[in-house]
Amino acid sequence: MSQTGGTSTTDEPAEGPVDAPVVGPLTGYRVGVTAARKVDEQAALLTRRGAQVVVAPALSLDPHRVDDAQLHAATEDVLARPVDLFLATTGIGMRAWFEAAKGWGLLRRLLDHLGDAEILARGPKSVGALRRYGLRELWAPESEEFEDVLDHLRGRDLTGRRIVVQEHGQSLSMVGHALRRRGAEVSTVSVYRVVAAEDPEPIFRMIDLIAERDLDAVTFTSAPAVAALMDAAGSTGRRDEVVSAFQADVVASCVGPVTSAAFEMWGVPTIFPERSRLAAMVKQLETELPSRREGLTLELVGGHQLLLHGDEVLVDGVEVKLSAAPAAVLQALVSNPGNVISRQALLAMLPSGTAGSEHAVEMAVARLRAALGTRSVQTVVKRGYRLAVAP
Template sequence: MSELPLAGFRVGVTAARRAEEQIALLERRGAEVVHAPALSVDPNRIDEAALLAATRQVLAAPVDIFVATTGIGLKSWFTAAERWGLQERLLAHLGAAEILARGPKSVGVIRRFGLRELWAPESEEFEDVLGHLRGRDLAGRRIVVQEHGQSLSMAAHALRRLGASVETVAVYRVEGAEDPEPMFGLIEQIAARRVHAVTFTAAPAVAAMMAAATSTGQRDDVVSAFQADVVASCVGPVTAAAFEMWGVPSVYPDRSRLAAMVKQLEAELPSRAEGTALEVAGHILLLHGDQVLLDGVEVKLSPAPAAVLQALLVNPGSVVSRRDLLAALPSGTAGSEHAVEMAVARLRAGLGTRCVQTVVKRGYRLATAP
């Protein structure tokens, strides 16, 4: 077996920004990478006129509490204010308020511009900022919330119910990838369990992927794949929280960093593959990612027989019909039962003729030990 920890594993990458860095980290560890950007390379589109109007609205009255949610959004806002000749006034205005920051990136920008946050949650989660506010008397308080690419109107409404006057400042809106085809291709691979993990570095990327899966009618298949076989790997808790509404479990490292996310996958994927050893026709069959080992010797399989093996392994020893095996074959394979027979023949050539049994008029099964 290869000494590279991710050899034999296929990983989908949904990032657009810093994608090359992430792909390099994965490939150096042996992973095969499927790159499908979920968002635009420059996703943060600023509506200058709308932002200027929102800035003037903020300056129109004293602010009691200011909530900063992202470093890039805050920096973009302050930079735009400088172009309008309003930066010094805006900083002084917000500096007189109680400043809450969602995480270290927004804290960094706050301090860089000479301001100081009063509180930030250790979790880096916006929900904890809301919890902090909900525990206080907000009657008559004016709160300004800098949005983070997606609308926070529901959060603002919840705070208004507590008596606060709340305004949201939409610095930018996140836009989807210019070419959606790679994402559609990745969605097909997720649904077919042909990738072992998919990485996400931003919550909007999760929303974009699920929207694309919904548009192609594959949302339920994608959710099922993530719930059972495909690892949803997130850079941090904020991104992971975007999966909660779908009932999808996800993993994320203690530190919200690319290298930490990849390091976590080094341990996560091999550990999940360790339990796939089976006794088949007197041999030990072991799957490590996409690597197939028979009695410790790697067996090279082309896509069609590999797809048949994966289908037979879903319930080892159970009969799988020719129709179901045909559906499992890679797209582009000739759509007939003869294609299934050819794929089974090639699988037998790789594993040995006794490893795959024919069940007359029903289909095929692995010859697993009773």
């Protein structure tokens, strides 16, 4: 032992009580976290369950507000004429817009103006923001997907209707284009833009960990975070390795279906909980990660049991041989048992060389049904397929 300036240092372990390592359902697993907001809460949820956590925010901590003059001008444009339909997409965006309007002395006018319109909300956070300011949505999808909002409007005559869309950090220009094709007059209000993290080094290190299979799972709480990670992976030349890792060994854990949909273009299977909450996402990892090591067992409708262990697939204890395409479909479906996987997502997951059409998906599903039993894979009209698990 030596003493320097009154402070003792020693090479011996300190005596006295030492915190015991946390042992839980995620002990031995390494999980990457890409969130910037509520990162401490998410990390605590994971570490309390024994996981080793690697944090690398994919986006800046705070959304970048658009220029005040631009937002002010957009607000005045909204107020200039009656609004028939208002689409609210995010809670943070709605709150920021209303606070800005308050500063300009326009809040009361804006609330009254939007209150005269039919209001649709994309999910519970935007619903909460609307109600906080005394506005009531007429409808919101359970899925929190904007596609379902558009489906809700399908079949309605939108000719000449004025629609205002609050953008959610990324441009919704394609949504506006789709509505304009149906005769609507569309105005978008951009409250903020999400941008990549100012310091890219943590996300670059996480990309290396993913590509080298040194993480068991990576969590995502927003679609822009998925895009930011993939963009960063592309800039380092490791995007193909990252996609391959997610397709095989690293679990892409998403907070909900909107975030999950951002992976579809890459053919990456994801998992997400029924309720889009951090705690539910972490809870799902508690069962998903151990099952991948020990073999996944699912109880299917009709009293059948499905067991996956490595490349082996067994139904009621009997091994089932699957070719590459049906096996890829099964992997996608078991990653989210009971949840709907779109045809486009399944098509992206089919092996290279497969005909690039939805007919290829239908053929793969037909072969999978023949192997597992026709009731095991259900068709959800206009949406896709799901694995029918026992309640």
